[in-house]
Amino acid sequence: MNAFLMQSMLHPVYALEHLLVLLALGLLCGQQGWQSIRWTVPSFALALALGLVLTRFIPTPLQASLILLVITALLGLLLTLKLSLAPAWVVVFTVPAGLLMGWDSALSFLPGMRLQTIYTGLIVIGLTATLLLSVFAVCSLALNKLWSGLVVRVLGAWLAAAAIMVVALSVFGLA
Numbered sequence: 001m002n003a004f005l006m007q008s009m010l011h012p013v014y015a016l017e018h019l020l021v022l023l024a025l026g027l028l029c030g031q032q033g034w035q036s037i038r039w040t041v042p043s044f045a046l047a048l049a050l051g052l053v054l055t056r057f058i059p060t061p062l063q064a065s066l067i068l069l070v071i072t073a074l075l076g077l078l079l080t081l082k083l084s085l086a087p088a089w090v091v092v093f094t095v096p097a098g099l100l101m102g103w104d105s106a107l108s109f110l111p112g113m114r115l116q117t118i119y120t121g122l123i124v125i126g127l128t129a130t131l132l133l134s135v136f137a138v139c140s141l142a143l144n145k146l147w148s149g150l151v152v153r154v155l156g157a158w159l160a161a162a163a164i165m166v167v168a169l170s171v172f173g174l175a
Helices: 002-014 016-032 034-054 064-081 087-103 115-143 146-171
Strands: none
Touching: 002 016, 002 115, 016 034, 016 064, 016 087, 016 115, 016 146, 034 087, 034 115, 064 087, 064 146, 087 115, 115 146
C-alpha cells in the first residue's frame, strides 16, 4: 500500500507532460500576481478532481498527452510575451489542463486491489498536483521580481520550445 501511495504521489512528476503543464501554469499564475493565483488554484483543483473521477468511468482520450503539450506551448508563449491577463483568461487555460491531466492519470486496476486503494491513489495524485501548482506559482512570484521577470520569461521560452519539439516529433512519428 505504501509503495502504491508513493507512486501516486510522484505521478505528476514522472509524467513529463503533466510536470511541464504544471510548471507553465504555475509560472503564468505567479507572473500575473496573487489575484490570478486565487482564481487558478481552486479552479485547477476542481477540474483535476473531475478528470480524476472520469478515469473511473470513461477511457482516457487518445491524444491527452499531446493536448497537454500544446497547452504547455501556449502557456510558455504567454509567459515569454509577459502580457497582463485577467484572471479569467488564466482560468481558460487552467480548466482544460486540469481536466485532461486528471483524465490522463488513470491508475491501473490490479486483481485483488480494493476500490478504496484506487480512490486513495487518485486523491493523492490530485493533492500532489495541486500542491505542485501552488509551489510553482509562489516561486514564480519571487522569480518575477528578479531582473524584471526575465527568469520567468526565459523559463517560459524553454517550456514552449520543449513542448513544441515533442509535439512536432510526435506528429511526424519520430517520438
